[in-house]
Amino acid sequence: xxxxxxxxxxxxxxxxxxxxxxxxxSKSAESDKATPxxxxxxxxxxxxxxxxxxxxxxxxxKQTEEKQDKESTTAKEDTPTTEKAEEKTSEPAAQNDTTKExxxxxxxxxxxxxxxxxATAGAFSLTPAGFKQSAVAPKTGGTVSxxxxxxxxxxxxxGPLKVTVKQYKLExxxxxxxxxxxxxxxxxxxNQDGFxxxxxxxxxNTSASNIxxxxxxxQINGGGISKGASLENFVPTAYQLSGSATSHNIFPAKxxxxxxxxxxxxxxxYYTLVHLTKLVVPNPNDFADKAxxxxxxxxxxxxxxxxx
Numbered sequence: 001x002x003x004x005x006x007x008x009x010x011x012x013x014x015x016x017x018x019x020x021x022x023x024x025x026s027k028s029a030e031s032d033k034a035t036p037x038x039x040x041x042x043x044x045x046x047x048x049x050x051x052x053x054x055x056x057x058x059x060x061x062k063q064t065e066e067k068q069d070k071e072s073t074t075a076k077e078d079t080p081t082t083e084k085a086e087e088k089t090s091e092p093a094a095q096n097d098t099t100k101e102x103x104x105x106x107x108x109x110x111x112x113x114x115x116x117x118x119a120t121a122g123a124f125s126l127t128p129a130g131f132k133q134s135a136v137a138p139k140t141g142g143t144v145s146x147x148x149x150x151x152x153x154x155x156x157x158x159g160p161l162k163v164t165v166k167q168y169k170l171e172x173x174x175x176x177x178x179x180x181x182x183x184x185x186x187x188x189x190x191n192q193d194g195f196x197x198x199x200x201x202x203x204x205n206t207s208a209s210n211i212x213x214x215x216x217x218x219q220i221n222g223g224g225i226s227k228g229a230s231l232e233n234f235v236p237t238a239y240q241l242s243g244s245a246t247s248h249n250i251f252p253a254k255x256x257x258x259x260x261x262x263x264x265x266x267x268x269x270y271y272t273l274v275h276l277t278k279l280v281v282p283n284p285n286d287f288a289d290k291a292x293x294x295x296x297x298x299x300x301x302x303x304x305x306x307x308x
Contacts, residue, residue: 126200126239126258128167135260136171136196136234140189141178144171147195148306156281156300160207160292161251163218163281163300166258168199170306186233188264195270196234197263197306199279201241205251212287214249215241219280220263220304223272226280229261249287270306279304 124135128151137144148170155164173189173196180187188194197220205211219226231240231248241259243251251257265273279302285291286299 124236124239126166126260131167131169131198131200134171135198135236136173139178139180139186139234140173140176142173142175144173146170147172150305154279154302156302157295158284158292158300159295160205161211161213161284161294162202162204162206163215164202164204165279165302165304166200166202168197168304171196171198185230185264188266192266194267195265197265198234199229199261200258201261202256202258203241203243203251204256205253207292208253210253211251211284211292212249212289213243213251213284214282214287215259215261217282217286218261219282220273220277220306221280221301222277223275225269225272227263227265227269227273229263231259231261233262233264235260235262274307277304277306278302 122133124130124133132146132149134144134146146169149167150169151167153164153166155162172193174193176189176191176193180190182190189196201215201218203213203215216229216231218229220229221227231242239260240248241257241261242248243255243257281300281302283294283297283299285294285297
């Protein structure tokens with residue numbers, strides 16, 4: 001009986017030992033299984049840490065580069081380049097040049113009406129070049145030709161008053177075809193061919209008082225006929241001879257006035273006047289209220305050839 005009890009106890013102990021061994025093996029297996037997972041987690045954690053470190057280094061480098069770029073940009077902004085400095089230095093000079101050009105332009109644009117009209121291309125004026133241009137053609141149309149030009153000045157010297165013809169010309173008009181005012185003296189050449197004589201005249205008052213003088217009384221004379229002058233026919237307003245703004249016949253003391261006078265001729269007039277033509281300049285005492293101390297009491301004739 002005791003043996004059976006002993007056998008039973010030993011069997012129970014063996015079963016218990018076997019159970020413990022199995023449980024230990026199970027725990028050991030579970031431990032073995034858990035170990036790789038832990039190792040995997042540690043590896044993953046290390047990789048993540050490494051990645052974070054790399055990212056951290058990258059961000060740090062990026063921040064460093066951005067900081068360096070910002071500092072570089074700031075340095076560029078704070079320190080002007082040589083080119084910008086030169087631009088800033090040259091700005092005042094450019095502004096000065098612009099101001100100077102504007103001033104010069106303003107000075108250039110401050111012209112008298114005579115200068116403005118003379119500046120027009122091909123316009124008549126009293127300059128040597130402008131005098132060759134026609135003031136007749138724009139009004140008559142047709143064919144207007146320069147027949148004769150004389151640029152040798154002649155002077156009728158009366159003492160207190162001097163009358164000088166600086167230059168004069170003869171133009172022929174053929175086939176006038178522009179509509180003209182029938183009440184204007186210029187329409188004399190609207191229905192017939194003819195000629196226009198234009199003289200550039202200077203009247204100088206050398207006295208200390210005003211002189212009354214009628215330039216329209218200067219006559220062209222030859223072959224027994226004479227023609228009085230016009231201050232307006234075919235003469236642009238800017239070049240009309242006038243002593244003063246209020247009275248064309250009053251020439252102020254110590255003054256000099258210049259302008260054009262004209263004569264219109266038909267063919268018969270021209271062919272009569274063409275021989276021994278004279279310009280008859282009247283004496284200023286013919287118009288004076290009080291006699292002037294003139295050199296002569298008569299008119300003065302100037303040679304006035306109107307053909308070659």
